[in-house]
Amino acid sequence: MxxxxxxxxxxxxxxxxxxxxxxxxxxxxxxxxxxxxxxxxxxxxxxxxxxxxxxxxxxxxxxxxxxxxxxxxxxxxxxxxxxxxxxxxxxxxxxxxxxxxxxxxxxxxxxxxxxxxxxxxxxxxxNELEKRSYGGAVLNVLSSLESAVNDPAGRGITLQEAAQTAADFSAHLTDMMLGLRELKNSLAATSNPQEIVRSFFDRFVAHILVSDYKTLKTKNNPFRFRRQILTMLRDLQFDPLKVDKLSKHYQEQFELSFADAEAMVH
Missing domain, CATH: 1.10.10.10 (Winged helix-like DNA-binding domain superfamily/Winged helix DNA-binding domain)
Structure with a gap:
């Protein structure tokens, strides 16, 4: 393929x-x-x-x-x-x-x-292995979700954008964990403390870790939006009128049958 x-x-x-x-x-x-x-x-x-x-x-x-x-x-x-x-x-x-x-x-x-x-x-x-912004990813999900919920017939497609952003960042977190595994293996092979510290900052913090990791321990950390996102999704799940509007919007955008569009929304 x-x-x-x-x-x-x-x-x-x-x-x-x-x-x-x-x-x-x-x-x-x-x-x-x-x-x-x-x-x-x-x-x-x-x-x-x-x-x-x-x-x-x-x-x-x-x-x-x-x-x-x-x-x-x-x-x-x-x-x-x-x-x-x-x-x-x-x-x-x-x-x-x-x-x-x-x-x-x-x-x-x-x-x-x-x-x-x-x-x-x-x-x-x-090649660049750019770091990702955790706060940016969460805010993108929240913003896209709000657009879809507030105007399901006109901007429902942003629900898929929220899902794609979440999936992309989830994949980044997986890469980050695999990067930690590789780093652990390489650090175990050296006994030089300076090399260990240099490798940690050069290979992990500078290239793999999320760019806004310092904010994760502050009151402005992006986790504060987690409850709001989950609440909006739960309300949407049990709102048949909005789900119906979203499904019709998906049906038009992706040229699907209503059943397939509704399954995509869910």
Whole structure:
């Protein structure tokens, strides 16, 4: 199922000796494609090549290993300059499906397909392992739930947003627990107190823990909304009129039968 949406060669660049180069290049390219000010998803080819060359120079690339699927000519003639490295990397990313080209009169533009864009965003997220705000997640759930309850016929879809936010943050908490397990195993392997403290803050607090962990012990901690959220959900569960309106709204939004829409609401 995965490769019905992604090219079969998509992970080839990460399977060879040059994978760290491709990783750095794609992370830098993500800044080009996911720029908040970017209006047109079609980026000029020369800008993409320039970005790749900047990465090559920054990394100080001086060595290139032959790769699977390369032509015999490419295997025998390895790149010798930043420009040649850039050409080799760019061509490889196009061949393996990471980048697509589109010709517009006299200029060539580069774009990402929707599946590749989603994949790259996911890889960037894994690389950054951004901390999550517990208070932000709880307030998003509360706000979305209030919208759905107060206007089920017009804004009922926000009930699903509340459920998705809760599910996403629940998954983050699971990741956090697994991160603790890995950290415990690594700390058990060292007897250096300084290394233990450094690892805890660098690997756990800085990268895994929720960003607003200090507020969890204050009177403003997000747990204070827990009772309010549960009360609203319980009242909604036993309010057939609102459940009926929500179900009809879901039926319209998702083009479902009423029975399926009602099951989705519940």
């Amino acid at each position: 995965l490769f019905k949406k992604l090219p079969e060669t998509i992970f080839v660049p990460f399977s060879g000796q040059n994978k760290h180069i491709y990783e750095a290049v794609l992370l830098d390219l993500a800044d080009q494609f996911f720029d908040e000010d970017l209006v047109d998803p079609f980026v000029p080819k020369d800008l993409i090549r320039s970005c790749i060359e900047d990465t090559v120079v920054r990394l100080g690339v001086r060595r290139w290993e032959p790769e699977e699927g390369e032509s015999e000519a490419d295997r025998q003639e390895l790149p010798r300059s930043a420009a040649e490295y850039t050409s080799r990397i760019y061509r490889r990313l196009v061949e393996t499906g990471w980048l697509e080209e589109e010709q517009r009169i006299y200029r060539t533009f580069v774009l990402l397909s929707p599946a590749i864009s989603y994949l790259l965003r996911t890889l960037v997220g894994i």
